[in-house]
Amino acid sequence: MAYPAKYRYTKEHEWIDASDNNLATIGITDYAQHALGDVVFVELPKSGAEIKTGKSFGSIESVKAVSDIYAPASGEVVEANAELQNKPETINTDPQGAAWLIKVKLSNPAEISGLMDAKAYEAFIAEKEKEASA
Amino acid sequence: MLAAVGAKSIEELFSTIPERFRLKKPLSLPGPYSEAEIIEYFKARAAENSYGYTSFLGAGVYNHLRSVVTDTIIQRGEFLTSYTPYQAEITQGTLQAIFEFQTMMCQLTGQEVANASMYDGSTATTEAVLMAERLTGKRRVLIARSVHPEYRDVLKTYAKNSGLQVEEIPWTANGTVDGKALQSALRDDVCAVVVQSPNFFGAIESVAPLAESVHAHGALLVVAITEAVSLGLLKPPVEADIVAMEAQSFGLAPSYGGPFAGVIATKDKFVRQMPGRLTGQTVDSDGRRGFVLTLATREQHIRRERATSNICTNQALCALAATVHLSLLGKEGLREMAQQNLSKAHFALQQLEKTPGVRRAFAAPFFNEFTVEFPRSVKIVNGHLLREKIVGPYVLGGAYPELTKHAVVCVTETTTRQEIERFAAAIGNALQQPV
């Protein structure tokens, strides 16, 4: 799966789409989805909750693991993806599209510039994979 | 084998233990004894206990009929000597039995989902409160003083370091929780209200109206049940958010206090904050029905310091015993057993009330336990009863200093009419003795 150029990426494998200045969308990457395996449950914050850069704002569960999701930027949650409560498997099938996790009103949109772009992220995961097979 | 592993002596296998710490002489332990000697030892100990006495003690541990069938089944090596069913393909027996247990616990309690299992009713009650704390994010707990004193003690031990503030609610003249006192203590910072029904005095609580006022403050209602047979005749506490039950009454021997089986039953929407193991139905790769342990991400082996509980080993074989026992009793058998408890307890009260000075302490309906007040200290009465080979009722004065003349009498289907009459007569005699 390709990594969209308009997104920015974290080392914890979250993506953020801040192309709409008022409302950013956050999700996990295809790489993360692969590593997690079959997703069975997602725990997300309620709208109105504050998220803070680098801090966990929810978790994703597979059958035998729980992984934290970290905020790529700070802000206030406007909406959590309710579809995922009934269809967590969407995270496996369309992690970078339909399975977005939350929409956030960013408190400091400038933060995003510190994150990786698609090219840098691809290089980052290529390095990871090399480490794993070594 | 030593040669195969390349060791010259057994001692060599322990070479990583610093030499000065290796024991140089045998441990000072009794034995070794043969099977016959071991049996002889325990028979001698058994003879030093209460064998031959008739007991009117309940208070959280009940003497009910147990079929030899239950014991025969749970002693099958395939159940007895199997581990937690992590490898589903070769533990379908345990898994399906747990699924049946979960179902029965739901049917009995009127709840939607039940775990299998907690250590006992006391830790189930505590875990139910901790669960309510996670669900509500609040820290105050209101628990009726008419909840089993040892259950309250366990809650206090756990609460102490969890930042929970536990407050106790008194009872009214009829023996049930004081609704007014509860109402004034209930504020929006309460996570759980805990009542027991039938409560420690035997009085049956009115769960529905309690639930209403508890919910009005955004708190959860936890109903503890120590005498599970009562559910054969009592409406299930469907209005409760969490039911914490002791299943000892279902085929488990008193065993001087354990092992028993605690259960938590609750609503589906709370399941992810429920502690303990769960079995779920699924299919195998050929589409056949099968069962697996599921929602394990709640548990300590996966979520570690953020787990819903630290419980690992539970009371699985006891839960199996309860499942077999309830299958034997069935719908009618459980009802008949409960009916016999009710009838005999009410008969016993009538017999006791014939004795001048003995009176029923609380007017609330009761199942198989009721509180009586004697004209003098219960301890003295019980002392007299012991001489007539009767273990008297539970003395309330220890846990409730204001009730020194009160005792909780328990009568089950195992108590005969003759025993009840002898008990009533013995109490009459005891009360006539000089103090």
Add this chain to the structure above:
Amino acid sequence: MNERNEGKQFPKEFHKATRHTNQNEGLIFEKSSPGKRAFDLAPLDVPEADGAAALGAAYRKNGVEGFPEVSEIEVIRHFTRLSTWNYAIDLGMYPLGSCTMKYNPRVNEFVARLDGIATEHPLQPQSLSQGCLKIQKLLESCLLEITGMDAVTVQPAAGAQGELVGLLMIRAYLEKQGDARKKVLIPDSAHGTNPATAVIAGYQVENIRSNAEGQIDIEKLREQVTSDVAALMITNPSTLGIFEQRIPEIAEILHAKGALLYMDGANMNALAGVTRPGDLGVDVMHLNLHKTMSTPHGGGGPGAGPVAMKKMLEPFRPVPILVEKEGGELALDYQRKDSIGKVKAFSGNFGVLVRALAYLLAYGPGVREATEDAVLNANYIRKGLEGVFDLPYTRPSMHEVVFSDAKQKRNGVSTMDIAKRLIDYGFHPYTTAFPLIVPGALMIEPTESESKEECDLFIEAMRAIAQEAAETPEVVKTAPHSTRVRRLDEVTAARKPILRWKPAE
């Protein structure tokens, strides 16, 4: 691989397992038909009470909806059929690492069920409970001798609750000195119960990393033990099956800073009779009687987790404690001002304590030989499989050995696949994917119960599977092939949980 090619997928020329038929069986509720019952009560010998009148609004008008209605033989057959779908120690080696699946002697079951033991009420007069209390007393003294400790409590219902009691006592002890402290240190190889317990005891968890040898890094530990640290929880031997050699030094480091050493005794089957934690500097520990002392696991429990401790922790034990009065009478003492309180109603899983004492009486000082045999068996299996499976930590093994699936992984075969294939060979799988510090772990603990012949069969099976993993990996990856159900869909089970039976609508 859509079809089941039985011939190819069933192990060839392997003596332990062959296919056999077992019977299909539905849920007990599905066998139900109205009016059947399997249990008779004696006729009621008192006037029948009117339920509706006696209970009022609380009265349940009808029997429990959906409850089974079956005959006695149906109950027997139902549960007997279910039982045949289980693997068990009674059927063969059950090498689950960290679980100590040893033989559960039947005499233990017999004595726990005696009239006068099983029948005793925990609140009956202590004068009528001297037999029970003597059993408890003797067990306590045996546990003290084995652990080298000064005092013990038998109240905890299982190991995890033992851990909690241990930490709560540490907390109470430190609090009494003025500072309960904030943190508990836990190695990355620890059981999940350790961190989960520390949190309930009100402590923050700080992980400590193992070094390349799978031991605690002493220099790092020195840095991490600050005046904030209440205790270190250590498992010894560690979950790698390796003895923590510098444990006396570790104890000294902690003690110098006023912290205490807790030992998770899950692996005591490697030490009993050979060395004593109390002598090694451990302050408090729990034992799992359902592991080391042979009480049955029963499909997940019950167990018992007594906690043994040094003298300074003794005042903090849960109530009641067992005391001996003048004249030798035993009693339960509830009046203990420094006690942490109760963690369970009554005195503990007494029936489990009875079984554990029966085990100890059968062995006596011979528990040392049991330990020796357990360690010998583990090393024998290690030798038999070395080279075939990757051994990430090479220090000498105690009662268990931890391999990794690194070699088989190259063919896409994981520890879970190998474990499932082992079922076809007639064994229960070893522990998979634990400890967490070994990716793809195979954790094997044979216990002393296995003969050389059974160990040889196990080695033979594991070697055969390794060969299959290299030559026909698909056979391993789709195993088991001989069980009544194949791999189950755990994903759907978790996504759409079905946690109880409901009648068809």
